[in-house]
Amino acid sequence: MDRFLLSYNGNKYLESKKMCDDIDFSSYDYICEPFCGIFGFSRFAYNKGFTGDFLLNDLDEDIIKIFNDL
Numbered sequence: 001m002d003r004f005l006l007s008y009n010g011n012k013y014l015e016s017k018k019m020c021d022d023i024d025f026s027s028y029d030y031i032c033e034p035f036c037g038i039f040g041f042s043r044f045a046y047n048k049g050f051t052g053d054f055l056l057n058d059l060d061e062d063i064i065k066i067f068n069d070l
Contacts, residue, residue, distance in 0.1 A: 012040030025050035036063065 025031075025045045029052045033042050036056040046054075056067055 011038075013038065013044050014040070016041045016044035020044065021048075023048070025052075028052055030055055033057070036067070039067070 020041075023045075025048050028045075028050065031042050031045050031050060031052065032055040033039055034057050036042065036058045039054075039056055042054050042056065056064065058064055
């Protein structure tokens, strides 16, 4: 097996728009995105009005540093 078991070759932002449009994000305190990349799900939740805290993680430490700097 030459592929990571949890690999994903899609766009979480576009997938979230299709599957999560009816979620009321105001009832949540945290959004946790373990493989943040372009943080598609978190960005979608923010655009839908989420005002809580984001917990983002990724193996790429440079991505996390950039997010922390922002």
